[in-house]
Amino acid sequence: MLQEMPSLGRANAWLNSPPLTADGLRGKVVLIDFWTYTCINWWRTLPYVRAWAEKYQGQGLVVIGVHTPEFSFERDLDKVRRAVSEQDVDYPDAVDNDFAIWRAFDNHYWPALYFVDAQGRIRNHQFGEGDYERAERIIQQLLTQAGRTGFDRSLVSVAPRGAEVDADWRNLKSPETYLGQARSERYSSRDPGSLRLNQWTLVGEWTRNEESTRLNKAGGRVAYRFHARDVHLVMGTATPGTPVRFRVRIDGQPPGSSHAVDVDAAGNGSVDGPKMYQLIRQTGPIADRLFEIEFLDPAAEVFAFTFG
Numbered sequence: 511m512l513q514e515m516p517s518l519g520r521a522n523a524w525l526n527s528p529p530l531t532a533d534g535l536r537g538k539v540v541l542i543d544f545w546t547y548t549c550i551n552w553w554r555t556l557p558y559v560r561a562w563a564e565k566y567q568g569q570g571l572v573v574i575g576v577h578t579p580e581f582s583f584e585r586d587l588d589k590v591r592r593a594v595s596e597q598d599v600d601y602p603d604a605v606d607n608d609f610a611i612w613r614a615f616d617n618h619y620w621p622a623l624y625f626v627d628a629q630g631r632i633r634n635h636q637f638g639e640g641d642y643e644r645a646e647r648i649i650q651q652l653l654t655q656a657g658r659t660g661f662d663r664s665l666v667s668v669a670p671r672g673a674e675v676d677a678d679w680r681n682l683k684s685p686e687t688y689l690g691q692a693r694s695e696r697y698s699s700r701d702p703g704s705l706r707l708n709q710w711t712l713v714g715e716w717t718r719n720e721e722s723t724r725l726n727k728a729g730g731r732v733a734y735r736f737h738a739r740d741v742h743l744v745m746g747t748a749t750p751g752t753p754v755r756f757r758v759r760i761d762g763q764p765p766g767s768s769h770a771v772d773v774d775a776a777g778n779g780s781v782d783g784p785k786m787y788q789l790i791r792q793t794g795p796i797a798d799r800l801f802e803i804e805f806l807d808p809a810a811e812v813f814a815f816t817f818g
Contacts, residue, residue: 516614527602539652540626547593548786550816552621557668575603583784628656677818681796683737684817690721702733710734722811740818746784748809754781755806768792
C-alpha cells in the first residue's frame with residue numbers, strides 16, 4: 511500500500527507561500543525537497559530543482575522545500591530567509607526547525623526528494639545527488655498520470671555557477687569532515703606540514719565545542735591535507751555583526767587562479783555570518799595538497815569542511 515503524504519501542518523513557518531496542506535495539494539503533483547542551507551550536496555542539486563519548479567509549475571507540479579537544520583544557527587528564521595533569497599529559492603518552503611516533517615517522512619538525508627502523485631501518495635524518492643534524468647522522468651510520469659499531457663518532454667538544461675557546479679567526482683578523495691567535538695573526525699596533533707591525506711589540525715588558541723571549534727586569539731590556523739578540486743568550509747563568528755578576516759593558502763602559497771567565490775586571488779576573505787564559504791576551486795592538476803586558513807581576528811567559528 512502506498513504511503514499517504516504526511517501532514518505539513520507542524521512547520522514552524524512558511525516562506526514564499528501561505529501554509530500548504532496535504533488536502534489542499536490534492537490534484538497536484540508534489541515534489542518535496544529536504545534541504546539545509548549549508549549542505550553542499552543540496553547546493554549542487556538546486557539548479558535542477560529550481561529548473562523543474564519553473565518548467566512544470568504551469569502543468570500541475572508544486573515544489574516544496576522543507577528546510578530542516580543541521581547546525582543550530584540554521585534554526586534562525588532570518589538566516590533561512592536570507593539563504594532563500596540569496597540562493598533564488600522562489601518556490602514554497604516549510605521551515606522544519608523541530609524535525610516534525612522530517613520524522614513524519616522518516617527521512618534521514620540532505621538532500622532528499624519525495625515524489626507525490628495527484629492522489630497525495632508518495633510514489634518514489636531519491637536521496638543525495640545525481641540521477642537527475644530519472645527524477646525528471648518521474649515528475650513527467652506523475653504529471654501524465656494526473657492528466658497533464660501538453661508539456662515539453664525534453665529534459666531541463668542547467669548552467670550552474672559557483673558552489674552549485676557539480677563535483678569533480680573523479681578527483682574527489684576527501685570526505686565531509688566535522689570540526690566540533692561531538693562528531694570530530696580525522697583530527698591529528700601533527701604539525702600541518704606532517705599531516706597525512708584527510709587529516710586536519712589546529713594551530714593557535716582554540717576552544718572545541720559540541721558543534722564547532724572557536725578561535726580565542728587572532729592568528730589561529732586550521733590546516734587540512736585534501737585531494738579535491740573544491741574546498742568549502744562552514745564558518746561563522748562568535749560575535750554576531752563583527753566580521754572576521756581570514757587568509758587562505760595552498761601548499762603555503764596564495765591560491766591565485768584557484769581561488770573560489772569567497773576569496774580573492776591573494777587568499778583574502780571575511781566571515782560575515784554563519785554559512786558555507788567556497789574557498790578553493792583548483793584550475794590545475796588535482797593532487798594531495800595542504801590547505802590552511804589563518805584568521806586575522808579572534809572569535810571565528812569553524813564547523814565542517816566539504817569538498818567538490
